[in-house]
Structures are given as structure tokens and as C-alpha cells.
Amino acid sequence: MEIQTECGIPVAQVYGPDDVAVRDENAGEFPFTRGVHAEMYRTRPWRMRQYAGYGTATETVERWQTLIREGQNGISCAFDLPTQLGLDSDDTEALPEVGRLGVAVDRLGDMEELFAQLPLDKVAATFNINAPSAIIYALFLETARRQGADLGRVSGTLSNDPLVEFIARGLWRVPPREALRLFADTFESSLLNTPNFYPINIRGCLFYEAGASDIQEIAFVLSCAKEYLRTLVDRGLDIDVVGKRISFMMFADHNLLEQAAKFRAARRLWAQIVRDECGAKDPSAMKFRVTAPVGSYNFKIQQPELNIVRGAYGALAAVLGGCQAMLVAGFDEAYDIPTEHAALLALRTQQILAEETGVTKTVDPLGGSYYVENLTAEMEARSRALIEEIDQLGGIVSAIEQGFPQRAIAETAFITERGIENGTKRVVGVNCYTMAEDTASRLRLHDVDETARTRQLQRLSEHRALRNSEVAAAGLDRLRKATAGKENLIEPMIAAAQDGATLGEMMSVLVQEFGEYREQFSA
Amino acid sequence: MSSSPPSPPRGRILVAKPGLDGHDRGALVVLRALRDAGFEVVYTGRRQSSAQIVSAAIQESVDLIGLSILSGSHVELCRRLLDELANRGAADIPVVVGGTIRPDDVPELERLGVVATFPTGTTLAECVSGIAGVLDSEEAGSGATV
Numbered sequence: 001m002e003i004q005t006e007c008g009i010p011v012a013q014v015y016g017p018d019d020v021a022v023r024d025e026n027a028g029e030f031p032f033t034r035g036v037h038a039e040m041y042r043t044r045p046w047r048m049r050q051y052a053g054y055g056t057a058t059e060t061v062e063r064w065q066t067l068i069r070e071g072q073n074g075i076s077c078a079f080d081l082p083t084q085l086g087l088d089s090d091d092t093e094a095l096p097e098v099g100r101l102g103v104a105v106d107r108l109g110d111m112e113e114l115f116a117q118l119p120l121d122k123v124a125a126t127f128n129i130n131a132p133s134a135i136i137y138a139l140f141l142e143t144a145r146r147q148g149a150d151l152g153r154v155s156g157t158l159s160n161d162p163l164v165e166f167i168a169r170g171l172w173r174v175p176p177r178e179a180l181r182l183f184a185d186t187f188e189s190s191l192l193n194t195p196n197f198y199p200i201n202i203r204g205c206l207f208y209e210a211g212a213s214d215i216q217e218i219a220f221v222l223s224c225a226k227e228y229l230r231t232l233v234d235r236g237l238d239i240d241v242v243g244k245r246i247s248f249m250m251f252a253d254h255n256l257l258e259q260a261a262k263f264r265a266a267r268r269l270w271a272q273i274v275r276d277e278c279g280a281k282d283p284s285a286m287k288f289r290v291t292a293p294v295g296s297y298n299f300k301i302q303q304p305e306l307n308i309v310r311g312a313y314g315a316l317a318a319v320l321g322g323c324q325a326m327l328v329a330g331f332d333e334a335y336d337i338p339t340e341h342a343a344l345l346a347l348r349t350q351q352i353l354a355e356e357t358g359v360t361k362t363v364d365p366l367g368g369s370y371y372v373e374n375l376t377a378e379m380e381a382r383s384r385a386l387i388e389e390i391d392q393l394g395g396i397v398s399a400i401e402q403g404f405p406q407r408a409i410a411e412t413a414f415i416t417e418r419g420i421e422n423g424t425k426r427v428v429g430v431n432c433y434t435m436a437e438d439t440a441s442r443l444r445l446h447d448v449d450e451t452a453r454t455r456q457l458q459r460l461s462e463h464r465a466l467r468n469s470e471v472a473a474a475g476l477d478r479l480r481k482a483t484a485g486k487e488n489l490i491e492p493m494i495a496a497a498q499d500g501a502t503l504g505e506m507m508s509v510l511v512q513e514f515g516e517y518r519e520q521f522s523a
Numbered sequence: 524m525s526s527s528p529p530s531p532p533r534g535r536i537l538v539a540k541p542g543l544d545g546h547d548r549g550a551l552v553v554l555r556a557l558r559d560a561g562f563e564v565v566y567t568g569r570r571q572s573s574a575q576i577v578s579a580a581i582q583e584s585v586d587l588i589g590l591s592i593l594s595g596s597h598v599e600l601c602r603r604l605l606d607e608l609a610n611r612g613a614a615d616i617p618v619v620v621g622g623t624i625r626p627d628d629v630p631e632l633e634r635l636g637v638v639a640t641f642p643t644g645t646t647l648a649e650c651v652s653g654i655a656g657v658l659d660s661e662e663a664g665s666g667a668t669v
Contacts, residue, residue, distance in 0.1 A: 081543040081594055093572060096599035097543050170545020170569040210548050297548075301644040334643050335625055336595060410551045417552045421646050430644070445625060448595070519568045 005258045007213035009378050015370035021377065027322075027363045029283065031271035033264050033376065034364035035322045036287040041360035046318075047325035048350045049126055050343055051293075053078035053103035055452030056459070057113035060103040063340065065117070070344055071351055074124030074156060076327060077114070078102035078337070079136075084171050086132030086507025089456045099452040101337060106460045106504065108497040111139040112146065121149040125156035126201075126291075126325075131173040133160040134182040135506050138493035141193055157198040157247055157291070160186050163224045163396060164203040166517070167405045168210035173507060176397050178514035180231045182489065187232060189490035191245065198247040200228060201291065204266075207405070208251035209297050211413020214262045215379060219386035220405050221248060222270055223396040229278055239278050243285025252292040252318035252326070254310050260366050261375035263290065263321030269380050269387075292318035295329025295346075303429035303439050307331035311349050319359055320366055326350055336446045403520065460502070467500030475499030476509055483513040532563040534658045537585040539567040539576045541600045542592060549621060549643075550591035556647035557654065573600075573607040581613055586658055592622040598631050605636045617657050621645065 003011045012019070025031065028038030050067050052075070053060040064075045080102040082094035088106050089098045098104050105111055115125070120143065129136050137158055144154050162179035165172040174182070183200070190199035204221030212220065225246060232242045250266060252259050270288040274280045294314035299307040308331045318326050328346035330338025338346065354360060366372045393399040400406070419425035426432050475496035482492040496506055538554045540547060547569060554564045565583045567576060580588050592600055597620055608614050620632060621641035629640050639653050 085543055087543075093543065093570075096596040096603070097594055100595050165545070170540075170547060171543075172545075210546070211552075301642065335623070410548075410555075413548050414552050414555050417556075417647060421648060441626075 005214075005375065006253070006255055007215045007258070007379075007382075009375065009382070015374055017370065020370050020373040025367075030275065030286060031268045032287055033268040034367050036267065036289055036324065038363070040322060040363040041319070041354070042363065045354040045360060046323050046350075047073045047124070047291075048347060048354075049074050049076040049124070049291075049325055049327055050347055051076045051078050051128065051327050051329075052338075052343060054080075054101070054337055054446075055099040055449055056104060056456045057110050058455075059449065059452065061114060061117065063343070066340060067343065067347060068123070070347055072347055074126065075118065076126040076128070079127070079129050080104045081171070083503065084129050084131065086135065086173055086503055086510075088502050088504030089453070089460050091504060095453070098456055100448070104452075104456045105136070105139070106456070107463055107500075107502045108139050108142060109463065110459070111136075111143045115143055115147070119149060120144040120147055121151070121153035127156070127158045128203075130159055130162050130165050130169075131171055131179070132503060132507050133158055133162075134186045134489060135493055135503055137186045137190065137199065138490050139497055139503070141189070141490070142494045142497060144194070151194050152196060154194045155196045157201045158186070158190070159201045159203055159249075160199055161201065161203050161224070163227060163400070164206050166400045167220060167224075168206045168212075168409060169203075170519075172517045173511055174514040175517045176400060180227070180397075181514075182510070183228065184231050184235055185488045185490055187242070187245070188235065188237065189488055191237070191241065198245055198289075200245070201247045201249050202228065203249045205249045205251035205293050205296075207409060208253070210409050211416060212409045213412050214258060215382045215386060216405070216408055216412060217250060218262065218266050218269065218379065218383040219390065220396070221250065222266070222273060222383070223387055223390045223399070225270070226273065226277070227396045229274070233278070239274070239280045240282040240285045243274055243278075243280050243282070244287075247289045247291065247324075249291045249293060250321075250323075251296075252294045252314045252321060252323065253298060254294075254313035254317055256313060256317045256320060257366070257369075257372055258375065259314075259317035260320040261372050261379050263292075263318075263323065264364075264367075264372070264376040265379035265383060266290070267322070268376070269383055289324050290322075291325040291327070292321065292323035293327050293329070294318060295333050299329055299331065299333040300427065300430050301334040301440060303435060304331050304334065304443055305439060306429050307333065308345060308349070311346060312353070315349050315353050316357070316359065319353060322364060332443060332445060335443065336448075339444065339446050341444075401520070463500070463502070469500075472496070472500040472505070475501050476505055479506060480509045480513060483510065530561060533561045533655065534586045535563040535565070535584065536587050536589055536654065537565050537567065537576070537580045537583060538589045538591065539571050539579070540569045540591050541571050541573065541576060541604060542594055542596055543570060544592060544594035544596075545569050546593050547591070549593065553589070553591070553621060553647065553650050556651055560651045560655075562651075562654070573603040576604060577607045577611050577613060580608075580616055581611065585616065586661070587654060588616055588618045589654065590618065590620045590622075592620060592624075595623060595625075597622060597624055598628055598635070601632055601635050601637055617661055619654060619657060621650065
């Protein structure tokens with residue numbers, strides 16, 4: 001039976017010089033196959049930034065402080081589902097989910113509290129939020145201004161990636177084309193105000209977690225990226241400026257060699273797209289800067305401590321792939337958000353990798369491997385073909401409207417699941433080496449604090465009671481008027497927030513003016 | 524060429540995603556497995572309120588409702604749904620739940636009236652046979668009204 005990579009590429013028994021086309025490629029130089037920087041980890045490791053947040057700002061800050069004290073670089077903010085949808089905590093549909101999977105943010109005061117002890121010109125902040133990302137950026141910028149932070153030194157990332165929601169995660173509000181306007185407003189405002197911040201982080205990893213193959217992940221993420229670039233250039237922004245502020249997130253599975261090839265192929269492909277299709281001249285605008293999440297769907301409920309091992313291999317894959325930043329899920333990920341113990345273990349996984357394994361001593365250590373170079377080229381070719389298919393459909397937005405990426409991902413997900421169930425894809429503890437008395441019974445899980453929701457609702461209700469409702473309404477009205485034109489909406493959002501408008505109220509204005517997306521599923 | 528008449532469906536199932544969670548990988552994979560196993564499946568799509576789910580269940584005359592929830596809020600969401608079913612006189616439709624369900628939540632779900640739970644790690648085969656089992660016992664349990 002033929003041996004294949006996870007994404008279906010046949011794997012030969014052995015590879016030799018005839019399997020590789022010799023290329024003259026250097027790290028830090030176009031097309032960046034070997035790495036976006038010449039020195040990579042020799043000067044400093046990747047940024048270690050664990051995704052964290054739950055309850056109200058109070059608990060979240062505590063977890064962040066622990067992680068920073070234990071060696072993390074900056075913070076990565078997990079917002080709860082209502083916040084990710086731009087719903088206030090007291091919305092009927094929001095109530096069951098307030099503070100459950102992330103921190104609840106309803107207003108400027110919540111954002112200020114999150115960063116009260118963390119000066120934004122010294123601590124990098126990453127935010128994973130898409131539908132209301134413009135509003136979150138507005139709150140973030142205003143928080144930085146109120147801190148008196150040196151805005152030129154504010155760093156971090158905002159995902160601000162609405163297209164991924166339509167394809168793979170379902171946390172949308174306004175329709176795609178309107179969402180692109182909000183994306184572009186946010187990007188432009190960030191270029192002007194926080195020039196060292198990355199106002200987009202295109203989430204290929206979410207395609208992977210939804211079931212996409214490595215090839216689909218590369219092709220869909222680069223197709224989305226092209227759409228974002230086109231939107232910005234259509235506004236009159238310079239490709240050589242915007243290219244430097246694009247960043248990506250690609251999943252690092254623990255099949256090491258294939259993942260290393262995936263990252264290398266993505267870098268090579270993206271550089272060529274930005275230069276040849278988008279006309280960039282500055283090589284720095286062609287870099288595929290990438291964060292790698294490890295874990296998630298690959299972490300299983302059976303014998304959960306095995307996920308620590310999977311996490312270590314996945315982290316190694318990410319580093320062999322040349323990532324700029326990494327987050328590793330807690331080993332209890334299949335059950336709930338991580339306990340402090342699990343979060344720290346995940347951080348230590350990265351630290352051991354950086355300090356003890358020696359893989360950081362040279363750049364792209366797998367470069368020159370006959371297998372990895374062959375696989376890189378093969379993945380590049382297959383991904384390019386799928387990108388062309390999407391181009392034929394009229395680009396990624398058109399493809400989304402036709403259900404193309406959604407169906408492709410669902411199909412791959414089903415094939416993967418079948419493979420696990422019929423044992424062709426072997427997963428330890430799941431379909432082989434299972435234990436009648438699984439160790440999971442001894443697992444201690446995250447303590448869900450039922451009072452968090454009550455406390456958040458209290459804050460929100462106090463805020464509504466204390467603010468001047470007329471002033472808040474006027475602020476929202478000014479935002480509404482601004483949506484009719486081409487004015488950048490970030491400053492009107494900041495003004496509305498200063499007037500006391502909440503996240504949910506601002507999002508409602510946007511939805512009223514731009515419409516609410518309706519899923520056209522054909523499941 | 525003769526062809527035998529298609530076998531009647533084994534049951535009609537509504538797969539629904541209540542609440543705000545948008546991850547539909549599990550729901551899509553399960554609904555495909557159910558269809559392959561001979562069930563009729565209607566999918567509500569994402570972000571459904573209890574009212575929407577119950578309306579769909581009644582309108583589609585389903586035999587069972589399968590909820591997919593990965594946000595950890597399954598107890599509250601199930602409570603809302605079962606209340607809504609009762610209020611609409613549809614409490615006879617059995618409800619099963621799949622997703623990220625902590626073991627210590629299962630007794631509470633059962634107490635609320637959820638008939639079966641399929642936590643992460645449940646195989647598709649187990650989902651299908653579990654659901655078939657629920658429908659068989661519902662049929663067996665219902666009085667014969669000829």
C-alpha cells in the first residue's frame with residue numbers, strides 16, 4: 001500500500017539528489033523559503049505567547065501576569081464568544097457564554113482594566129477577534145493613548161480576518177464585502193497610529209482545525225491574503241508599505257517533516273505572489289511572517305497527558321518550519337480551556353525547545369534535506385494549482401459565495417474522521433494502545449467560576465446607569481452617519497466609546513447599516 | 524434493469540448548532556455519517572436560538588434533535604432548549620448532545636432530560652448506533668396507536 005503524506009502526496013522509500021532541483025535560496029532573501037530573517041533564532045527565539053483569557057478582566061490579568069512572570073513574551077488575548085461576535089454580555093443570546101471561553105469585553109473600561117498593569121509600549125498584545133475587530137482596535141488604540149504609551153512602540157497583532165469566519169469558524173456578523181471595508185479601515189488606522197503593530201493575522205490554522213489539508217490551508221490562506229492586499233491597494237495604499245504589516249497563522253501539526261515543508265512552501269509561494277501578481281518591489285513586503293498554534297484538534301481526550309508529547313513534537317515542527325511566534329494548547333484542550341498547570345506546561349514545552357534542543361543554532365536546519373526540499377516543491381506546486389482554481393472562480397469571496405472552500409474542507413474532515421475510525425490513521429490512545437481504564441479519569445480541569453458572569457453583568461449595568469445616555473446615543477449616531485460615507489470608522493468608534501457606547505451597541509449600528517450575513521449552507 | 528425500492532429512512536433527525544459557537548466540523552461530519560447510515564438529516568446551520576431550533580424541529584417533523592456544542596455552555600443551552608420544547612408541546616422529541624462535554628456535566632444534562640451525550644472522542648459509529656438506539660427505544664416505548 002502506498003505511503004503518503006497526510007495531504008496525499010506519495011512518499012518514496014528514500015530521496016536523493018535527483019529528487020531535488022537545486023535552488024540558490026538564502027534565509028532573509030527572496031523568496032524566503034529558508035526563513036524570513038537571515039539570523040532567525042540565533043539572535044532571539046520565536047515569541048512565546050500563550051492564548052489566555054476567561055471570566056472578567058480581573059481573572060484574565062491574573063493569568064496573563066503568571067504567564068509573563070514565567071517567561072512569556074507579551075500576551076495573547078482570548079475573548080469570549082459574545083465579545084468575538086460584538087454582543088454585549090447582557091444580550092439574551094450572549095448570557096450562557098459570557099466569560100466562558102475567554103474574557104468578556106463590553107466597553108472601553110474593560111479594555112483599560114486588562115492593560116492597567118501592562119504598558120502597551122512595553123508589552124506586545126495579540127488579539128484573536130474578527131467580526132468586531134475594528135471596534136476592538138478602536139478600544140485598544142484609545143487605551144494606549146490614555147496610558148500615554150509611545151504609539152510608535154506599540155506592538156502585537158490583531159487577527160482582523162473576517163474571511164476566515166465565512167469559510168471555517170462561523171463567527172461572522174456583517175457580509176463579506178462590508179467586512180472588508182471594516183478590515184481596511186482598521187488596517188489604515190493602524191498604519192497611521194501604531195505603525196509597528198500587525199493589523200492582520202490571516203488564520204490559515206482555522207481552516208486546518210476545521211479539517212483542511214496542508215494544501216488547502218496554504219491555498220485558502222494565500223487566496224484570502226490576496227483579497228486583503230487587493231482591498232488595501234484599491235484604497236490607494238502602497239503595496240510595499242502594506243506588505244510589511246501582513247502576518248499569518250499556520251497550524252503546526254506534529255508530523256514534523258511535512259509541516260516544515262508546508263511552512264517553507266508557503267513562504268516561497270507568498271513571496272512570489274506579492275512580487276509577481278501584486279507588483280511589490282521591496283522584498284520586506286514579501287515576507288510570510290507566521291505564528292504557529294500547536295495542539296487544538298490534535299489533542300485528544302484519551303490519555304490526555306499524551307498531548308504533552310504531541311505538543312512537544314508540534315512545537316518542534318513549528319520551529320523547523322521557521323515560525324516567528326508560537327502558542328501551544330494545554331494538554332487538557334479536548335476538555336476545556338487550560339488550567340494554570342496546563343498553560344505553564346505548554347509554555348515550558350516551548351522553553352525547553354528553545355534552550356535545550358539546539359535546533360535554534362542554525363537557520364533552516366532541514367534545508368538541503370532531499371525529502372524536505374522535494375516535499376516543499378511538491379506542496380508549492382499543489383497549492384499553486386488550488387489557488388489558480390480559486391482565481392478561476394473569481395477569487396476567494398466569490399468562492400465563498402459558491403461554498404467552494406467550505407465544501408472542500410468538510411470533505412477532507414470527513415475523510416480524516418473515517419481514517420481514524422477505520423484505523424488507517426493511527427492515533428495512540430484513540431485507535432491503538434487504548435486503555436480500558438483511561439488516565440483521563442484523573443484529570444483536574446479548569447475551575448469554571450460561575451460568579452464571573454454575574455460580576456461582568458454588574459459592571460455593564462453600572463456603566464449603563466452612570467453614563468449619559470444621550471451623549472452615548474449621539475456618539476452612536478455619529479458612527480452611523482459615518483458608515484454611509486467613506487470616512488475611516490475607527491475615530492468615530494473611539495469617539496463613541498469615549499461617549500460611553502458599548503461594543504454591542506457599536507456592532508449593532510454596523511449590522512443595521514451593513515446588514516447581517518446569512519449562511520448559505522448546503523449541508 | 525430492475526431496482527429495488529429505496530429503503531425507508533431510519534428516522535428523521537435535526538442537527539442543530541445552538542448558541543454562539545461556530546465550529547461546525549463535528550456537526551457536518553456526524554450529519555454525513557447519519558445520512559450514509561440511512562437517516563434523513565436536516566441541518567439548521569449555526570447560531571440558532573432555542574426558538575429557532577424548536578420551530579425547525581416541529582416544522583420538519585423530526586424524530587430526534589441532535590445538538591452540537593463546543594463552547595462549554597451545554598448545560599445552559601440544553602436547559603433553554605428543553606424548556607422551549609416543553610412550552611411548545613414538543614417535549615416528546617428526544618434530544619441528544621455532542622461536543623466538548625465535561626464528564627462531570629453529564630449527570631446534570633441527563634437530569635435536564637437529555638437522552639444521550641456524545642462527548643469529543645465519540646466515534647461516528649458510536650453516534651450513529653447511539654442515535655439509532657434512542658429512536659428504537661422511543662418507538663418501543665410509545666403506545667401503539669393503530
